[in-house]
Amino acid sequence: EAAVTQSPRSKVAVTGGKVTLSCHQTNNHDYMYWYRQDTGHGLRLIHYSYVADSTEKGDIPDGYKASRPSQENFSLILELASLSQTAVYFCASSGTGGNQDTQYFGPGTRLLVL
Amino acid sequence: GQQVQQSPTSLVLQEGENAELQCNFSTSLNSMQWFYQRPGGSLISVFYNPSGTKQSGRLTSTTVIKERRSSLHISSSQITDSGTYLCAPASSGSWQLIFGSGTQLTVMP
Numbered sequence: 001e002a003a004v005t006q007s008p009r010s011k012v013a014v015t016g017g018k019v020t021l022s023c024h025q026t027n028n029h030d031y032m033y034w035y036r037q038d039t040g041h042g043l044r045l046i047h048y049s050y051v052a053d054s055t056e057k058g059d060i061p062d063g064y065k066a067s068r069p070s071q072e073n074f075s076l077i078l079e080l081a082s083l084s085q086t087a088v089y090f091c092a093s094s095g096t097g098g099n100q101d102t103q104y105f106g107p108g109t110r111l112l113v114l
Numbered sequence: 115g116q117q118v119q120q121s122p123t124s125l126v127l128q129e130g131e132n133a134e135l136q137c138n139f140s141t142s143l144n145s146m147q148w149f150y151q152r153p154g155g156s157l158i159s160v161f162y163n164p165s166g167t168k169q170s171g172r173l174t175s176t177t178v179i180k181e182r183r184s185s186l187h188i189s190s191s192q193i194t195d196s197g198t199y200l201c202a203p204a205s206s207g208s209w210q211l212i213f214g215s216g217t218q219l220t221v222m223p
Contacts, residue, residue, distance in 0.1 A: 058210070059210075
C-alpha cells in the first residue's frame with residue numbers, strides 16, 4: 001500500500017514567522033506535490049517536483065518555496081507566514097504525471113497563522 | 115480559466131438509496147480522477163477513469179470525454195459512504211489535475 005506521511009499534523013504559527021512542512025513517501029514515486037485546501041474548496045497546486053533536487057511552480061506558488069532533497073522527501077517552506085496562508089496542506093505522490101496515474105495523499109497538515 | 119463544476123453541492127440520502135454525482139469541465143479533458151475525503155481527513159483515490167465506464171463494488175464511474183463530463187454512481191448507499199467526493203480532471207495537453215469543490219454526501223440511517 002502506498003504511504004505518504006506528513007509532519008507536523010498541525011501547527012500554529014505567528015505572522016512573519018518561518019514554517020516548514022515536511023512530506024515523506026515510501027512509494028518510490030518520482031512525482032510529488034503540495035496542495036492547499038481552504039474550507040469548502042477544492043485543492044490548489046502550490047509546487048510539485050518530478051525529480052530530486054528540482055521543483056516546479058504550480059498555480060499558486062507566491063509566498064511558498066519547495067525543496068526536494070531526495071526522491072522520498074519534499075518540503076514546503078513559508079518564509080514569512082501570513083494570515084492568508086491558514087489552510088490545510090496536503091502532500092501527494094504519483095509514479096508518473098498527475099493525469100496518468102493515481103495520486104496518493106498524505107494525511108494533511110492543518111496550519112493556523114495568527 | 116479552467117472551470118470544474120460539481121453537482122449537487124450537497125446531498126442527503128437515506129441508507130440504501132442511490133446517489134448520482136456529476137462533474138463537468140469547461141475545456142477538453144484527457145483524464146478524470148475521483149477522490150473521497152472524510153471530514154478533516156485525507157483524500158483517497160476512488161477511480162482513475164480517463165474514459166468509459168468503470169465499476170468497483172457499489173461504485174460506478176462514467177467519463178464521456180467528448181461531453182467533458184464524468185459521473186460517479188453510488189448504489190445502495192451506506193452510512194460509511196458519507197463524506198466529500200471530489201472530481202479532478204486534467205485538461206488536454208496538461209498533466210495537472212484541477213480539483214472541483216466537491217459534493218458533500220450524508221447518508222442517514
